[in-house]
Amino acid sequence: MKAMILPKLGSFKDNPQPLESADIPKPSPGKKEALLRVFVCGVCHTELDEIEGRTPPPELPVVLGHQVVGEVVELGEGCERLQKGQRVGVAWIYHACGECEYCTSGQENLCPDFQATGRDANGGYAEYMTVPEDYAYPIPDTLEDTEAAPLLCAGAIGYRSVRLANLEDGQNLGLTGFGGSGHLVIKMVRYKYPNAKVYVYARNPDERAFARELGAVWAGDTTDAAPEKMHAIIDTTPVWKPVVEALKELRPGGRLVINAIRKESYDQKYLEKIRYEGHLWMEREVKSVANVTRKDVSEFLQLAAEAGIRPDYQEFPLEEANTALHELKNQKIRGAKVLRVAEHQKG
Numbered sequence: 001m002k003a004m005i006l007p008k009l010g011s012f013k014d015n016p017q018p019l020e021s022a023d024i025p026k027p028s029p030g031k032k033e034a035l036l037r038v039f040v041c042g043v044c045h046t047e048l049d050e051i052e053g054r055t056p057p058p059e060l061p062v063v064l065g066h067q068v069v070g071e072v073v074e075l076g077e078g079c080e081r082l083q084k085g086q087r088v089g090v091a092w093i094y095h096a097c098g099e100c101e102y103c104t105s106g107q108e109n110l111c112p113d114f115q116a117t118g119r120d121a122n123g124g125y126a127e128y129m130t131v132p133e134d135y136a137y138p139i140p141d142t143l144e145d146t147e148a149a150p151l152l153c154a155g156a157i158g159y160r161s162v163r164l165a166n167l168e169d170g171q172n173l174g175l176t177g178f179g180g181s182g183h184l185v186i187k188m189v190r191y192k193y194p195n196a197k198v199y200v201y202a203r204n205p206d207e208r209a210f211a212r213e214l215g216a217v218w219a220g221d222t223t224d225a226a227p228e229k230m231h232a233i234i235d236t237t238p239v240w241k242p243v244v245e246a247l248k249e250l251r252p253g254g255r256l257v258i259n260a261i262r263k264e265s266y267d268q269k270y271l272e273k274i275r276y277e278g279h280l281w282m283e284r285e286v287k288s289v290a291n292v293t294r295k296d297v298s299e300f301l302q303l304a305a306e307a308g309i310r311p312d313y314q315e316f317p318l319e320e321a322n323t324a325l326h327e328l329k330n331q332k333i334r335g336a337k338v339l340r341v342a343e344h345q346k347g
Contacts, residue, residue, distance in 0.1 A: 001026040003126035004321045005061040009053040012329050017322045018051045019064070019125070026128050029076035033130045036088065039344045041124030042067025042149035043316075043324045043337040044180070045238060046092070046261050050119055051325070054262040058119045065339070066092045066117035067152040068124030069145045072136075081133045087145075087344075088136040091152040091297045094121050095132050109291035116291075125321055127341060137297050140305035145344050150311040150336035151304050154180035156292045158234075159188065159300040161259045164287050165232035169193040174233035174249055175200045176222065176242040178207040179328075180336040181259060184311055185234060186214050188300075191307040199226045201242060201249075204331055210312075225249065234259055244274055252282035259289045311336045 004019040012018065029035040047064045049055045068090040072082050082088065096103050096111035103111050117123045117131070139148045158181040167173055173189060175182045178200050186198050200211035200219040208219035218226055222242045229251040235243055235258045246256050274280070303309065312335030316324045324337045 001127040002318070003063050004318060005063055006051060006058070007061045009051065009057065009060070011052050012048070012326065016326055019321050019325070021319060022061075024063075024126070027122070027130045029074055029130045031076050032078045032133055033076040034072045034079060034082050034088070034133050034136060035074035035076075035128060035130050036068070036070035036090070036136075037073045037128055038068055038070040038124050038126060038341040039145045040069050040149045040341060041065040041339045042153060042180075043321070043328060043339060044153050045328060046153075047118070047325060048238075048329055049262045055119060062119065063122035063124075063126045063129070064118040065124035065126075066090065067149045067154070068117070068129065069139060069148050069152075070124070070129070071344070073128075075133075079133045082136060087139045089139050089148055089152045089297070089301070090117055090124065090129070090131045090136060091156060091292060092116055093292055093294060093297075094135055106293060106295060109293045114291060124341070125318065125339065135294065137294075137301060140301060142305050143301075146313060146315055146338045146340075147310050148301070149338050150180055150184065150313060151301055151309075152297060153292070154336055155184045155188075155304060155309070155311070156297045156300045157181055157259055157289060158185040159303070160292055160296045161185065161234045161257050161289050162188065164289060165234055165255055165257045167193060167196060167232050170195040171231035172197050172199060172228055172251075174198075174226065174230040174246065175211070176202070176233060176235040176246050177237035178202045178211045179236060179333045180311070181236045182234075183210065183214060183335050184309065186211065186216060187309045188303065188307070190215050191309065197228075199228070199230065201226075201246065204333075207333065210334055230254055232257065236260065239263060244279070247274065247279035247284065247286075250284045253284070255285040255287060257287045257289060261291075313338050315340050
């Protein structure tokens with residue numbers, strides 16, 4: 001089968017074409033697994049972290065991609081939930097042990113045996129992939145393939161971030177950075193919390209203009225001060241400077257939620273600027289987001305279908321995965337990026 005594989009780790013600066021086109025064996029589903037024919041796969045910043053070595057290292061070569069929409073074409077022994085021909089999605093969470101204290105309390109995202117799609121198992125930058133049936137999600141009929149793909153990670157992780165922010169209707173929410181996740185968060189917040197005001201802090205003027213188009217009441221640079229202080233801020237940037245700046249924008253008792261699997265560098269010059277009095281005092285909180293649970297993915301898919309939440313996106317053929325990643329690396333972003341792997345013949 002056709003796939004785009006990552007043969008080695010390294011920086012984009014040294015290798016702007018890190019993925020290679022390859023013909024690799026089509027996988028077979030194991031016990032309680034399904035084989036999917038991939039239609040589309042979203043492109044995520046986490047893939048940049050994987051390529052440049054900031055996540056736990058995968059076994060190379062690996063097929064990236066964890067925002068997958070495809071069709072079940074074969075079922076392994078013991079499969080009971082899925083049916084052939086069913087359209088399903090696959091997210092970042094590929095598997096968890098199901099037995100530890102985290103799994104049994106609904107926090108499988110914290111499982112010590114957590115496995116990630118496109119890192120610990122081959123993902124969706126390929127014509128076929130396998131997935132444990134308990135980690136595949138039926139896609140609502142009202143969502144197109146390309147609309148559904150970004151919801152599986154950018155949307156679901158944004159959904160989890162809003163929950164962790166403890167936002168209430170009528171409060172002020174700040175967003176630092178405005179890419180694939182941020183633009184879905186603002187659409188979700190406008191539906192669930194119609195009286196909340198969203199403020200966006202973004203370095204890129206195009207991102208700020210996009211945020212205003214989608215209903216942000218204010219959009220400024222990362223270092224600008226908004227006209228009001230925030231009850232909560234969600235950071236989706238890959239660097240530390242916006243985190244330091246965001247702490248200054250919180251109200252007393254406010255919460256900063258850092259939605260990033262890794263930051264690109266330590267940025268000691270910014271972290272050294274954090275002061276207890278100006279950044280943390282007055283019961284301000286800092287909370288990180290680690291992965292997603294199956295519940296996050298399922299609930300957000302249903303919410304998106306119910307609320308008419310659709311991502312803005314750009315589509316690329318699978319062969320242009322490096323181009324999509326390069327644009328993401330260089331912050332050429334308006335919404336999400338989705339790879340077209342195969343055409344979906346409906347009916």
